[in-house]
Amino acid sequence: MSEGPFDPAAPLRPTGNLRRRRVVSQVAEYGATAAAVLAVGVLAIVIYTVLARGAGAISFDFLVKGEPDGIGPMLVGTAEIVAIGTLIAAPIGVLIAIYLTEFGGGRLSGFVRLTLDLINGLPSIIIGLFVFGLLVNHHKQSAVAAAVALAIIMLPIVARGTQEVLALVPESMREASDALGVSRWRSVLTVILPSATGGILTATILAVARAAGETAPLILVDSVFDGKEVSLNPFEVVPNIPVKIFRLSEEANPEAITQAWGAGLVLLSFIMIAGLGARALLARSKARMAG
Amino acid sequence: MTEMSEIAPPSWPTRPPSATPPPVPTRVRIQGDTAADALAAGRRPSLPVESVFEVGDVSVFYGAKRALAGVSLRIPRSRITALIGPSGCGKSTFIRSLNRMNDSVPGFRLEGSVLYHGHDIYASKVDRVEVRRRIGMVFQKPNPFPKSIYDNVAWAPRNLGLRQGLDERVEQALRGAALWDEVKDRLKSSALGLSGGQQQRLCIARAIAIEPDVLLLDEPASALDPIATASIEELMHSLKGRFTIVIVTHNMQQAARVADGTAFFGLEAVDGEPTGTLIEYADTETIFGAPADPRTRDYVTGRFG
Numbered sequence: 001m002s003e004g005p006f007d008p009a010a011p012l013r014p015t016g017n018l019r020r021r022r023v024v025s026q027v028a029e030y031g032a033t034a035a036a037v038l039a040v041g042v043l044a045i046v047i048y049t050v051l052a053r054g055a056g057a058i059s060f061d062f063l064v065k066g067e068p069d070g071i072g073p074m075l076v077g078t079a080e081i082v083a084i085g086t087l088i089a090a091p092i093g094v095l096i097a098i099y100l101t102e103f104g105g106g107r108l109s110g111f112v113r114l115t116l117d118l119i120n121g122l123p124s125i126i127i128g129l130f131v132f133g134l135l136v137n138h139h140k141q142s143a144v145a146a147a148v149a150l151a152i153i154m155l156p157i158v159a160r161g162t163q164e165v166l167a168l169v170p171e172s173m174r175e176a177s178d179a180l181g182v183s184r185w186r187s188v189l190t191v192i193l194p195s196a197t198g199g200i201l202t203a204t205i206l207a208v209a210r211a212a213g214e215t216a217p218l219i220l221v222d223s224v225f226d227g228k229e230v231s232l233n234p235f236e237v238v239p240n241i242p243v244k245i246f247r248l249s250e251e252a253n254p255e256a257i258t259q260a261w262g263a264g265l266v267l268l269s270f271i272m273i274a275g276l277g278a279r280a281l282l283a284r285s286k287a288r289m290a291g
Numbered sequence: 292m293t294e295m296s297e298i299a300p301p302s303w304p305t306r307p308p309s310a311t312p313p314p315v316p317t318r319v320r321i322q323g324d325t326a327a328d329a330l331a332a333g334r335r336p337s338l339p340v341e342s343v344f345e346v347g348d349v350s351v352f353y354g355a356k357r358a359l360a361g362v363s364l365r366i367p368r369s370r371i372t373a374l375i376g377p378s379g380c381g382k383s384t385f386i387r388s389l390n391r392m393n394d395s396v397p398g399f400r401l402e403g404s405v406l407y408h409g410h411d412i413y414a415s416k417v418d419r420v421e422v423r424r425r426i427g428m429v430f431q432k433p434n435p436f437p438k439s440i441y442d443n444v445a446w447a448p449r450n451l452g453l454r455q456g457l458d459e460r461v462e463q464a465l466r467g468a469a470l471w472d473e474v475k476d477r478l479k480s481s482a483l484g485l486s487g488g489q490q491q492r493l494c495i496a497r498a499i500a501i502e503p504d505v506l507l508l509d510e511p512a513s514a515l516d517p518i519a520t521a522s523i524e525e526l527m528h529s530l531k532g533r534f535t536i537v538i539v540t541h542n543m544q545q546a547a548r549v550a551d552g553t554a555f556f557g558l559e560a561v562d563g564e565p566t567g568t569l570i571e572y573a574d575t576e577t578i579f580g581a582p583a584d585p586r587t588r589d590y591v592t593g594r595f596g
Binding site: 105106170172173175176177178179180181182183186190191195 | 390392395397420421422423424425427429430432434435437438446447450451494497498501503
């Protein structure tokens with residue numbers, strides 16, 4: 001009995017180095033839990049601060065009126081810029097994802113994926129400089145320039161997100177449509193994309209949420225506005241929220257700071273709602289694919 | 292390597308496939324000439340009219356690995372040909388090579404020739420989408436689209452431009468797959484709500500809706516219970532005569548029940564590696580009654596391994 005590594009008849013208490021291994025494992029578990037709590041905590045503190053300081057600025061007038069009482073024109077302008085950016089980025093992003101999952105193979109796909117990840121990591125001020133040099137220098141600032149900058153930021157998010165949901169479409173669907181003598185593009189249009197709609201919408205909404213708050217490129221390409229009234233011409237400067245927040249925060253007057261928090265609260269609410277909506281859509285589409 | 296001469300095509304009985312032949316629907320004309328067209332045009336067809344496939348010394352490689360070596364056989368028209376044999380001996384690889392479904396497998400390479408009505412389906416100008424349009428396939432696991440029953444069957448005809456008389460076409464296909472009576476009242480409901488056996492018959496209906504020339508069935512009943520299996524077998528009998536059917540099956544009773552000809556695949560050492568190959572090919576009674584090769588006899592009598 002005593003020759004083995006342990007006595008099988010002994011009570012089931014830790015033996016050997018199990019005591020030490022248990023301590024290490026406990027420490028690791030607490031560390032991981034603490035990190036997770038920290039992430040939630042940071043978000044909670046940010047939301048609380050913005051709410052506490054910005055709620056006072058929110059009123060109907062604040063949402064609809066122009067300078068100096070409200071941010072109405074900026075809201076409309078941001079919506080316009082982001083909408084144009086989405087119109088540019090979403091179709092291209094979805095096509096890139098289709099290339100990656102349906103047509104491309106091997107090395108070139110890997111290269112495209114790497115490129116997308118690199119674009120995703122580009123500092124937005126660099127994208128702003130690039131668009132400034134491309135569309136603004138010698139011309140003038142415009143909503144289109146801003147939309148192009150945002151589209152570059154959105155593109156990898158849409159493409160990578162869509163690629164991930166397209167990869168979830170079972171391979172047997174592609175085999176089924178291949179075996180029926182239908183070309184891959186028709187299958188993509190009528191079988192693969194429809195079953196991935198939820199995921200594609202999710203990726204797009206996430207990209208919109210990210211783009212809506214981008215400030216650095218807008219300061220370069222779409223910032224010289226007075227914000228007194230709504231302006232919609234995409235070839236002119238269009239007022240927008242991020243630049244407005246940036247400007248308000250630079251003023252010495254405490255009322256402006258409150259307005260900055262208020263505008264921040266509006267932007268944050270929009271992004272949170274969009275993000276949660278995206279999650280709900282993704283969950284629904286995954287459940288549908290699994291069923 | 293197996294020589295063509297060693298495996299003669301089985302001699303087919305001359306009796307009609309069934310006592311009451313099923314009504315033949317009007318066939319959609321498919322582009323390209325058949326052996327009969329070639330005869331009419333005064334050209335000598337390279338195949339006897341009754342062969343659909345003539346496979347000559349086919350080897351298949353996945354990368355450096357040889358999965359199938361030296362397979363030669365003829366598959367006759369309007370008959371059921373079964374491919375049997377143990378797992379991993381290349382039956383699925385072989386049947387998927389008949390309509391180029393393996394093309395998407397990385398590293399796939401095929402040597403030898405696969406002639407379909409005399410045309411090499413691996414020739415450089417051949418469009419594999421067209422190959423599959425004529426040679427349909429049903430897979431082991433039912434894979435209906437997440438669409439309605441009607442849309443599953445109507446999907447391929449719509450995409451191939453066969454929009455005229457779509458309702459009748461769908462009904463014909465579902466009747467052909469012996470599914471019509473079970474689903475005629477719920478054509479608009481999701482295909483994913485059907486049972487496994489119904490889903491598989493739906494997949495067969497989907498395949499025959501575009502009236503292919505050949506139907507390849509890769510273990511169509513292996514994921515089904517015995518009752519659903521019986522209905523699939525019954526279905527195959529009724530489809531015989533309208534389509535040339537090639538079926539891979541692990542179930543030897545199934546092969547004995549449905550097939551006119553049976554090909555037994557097994558493993559043989561090629562360059563020191565066990566490789567799938569065709570051991571024996573004859574009409575079904577011979578394979579199950581008096582096989583020439585002792586390996587076939589051991590397998591069909593359950594003494595394999």
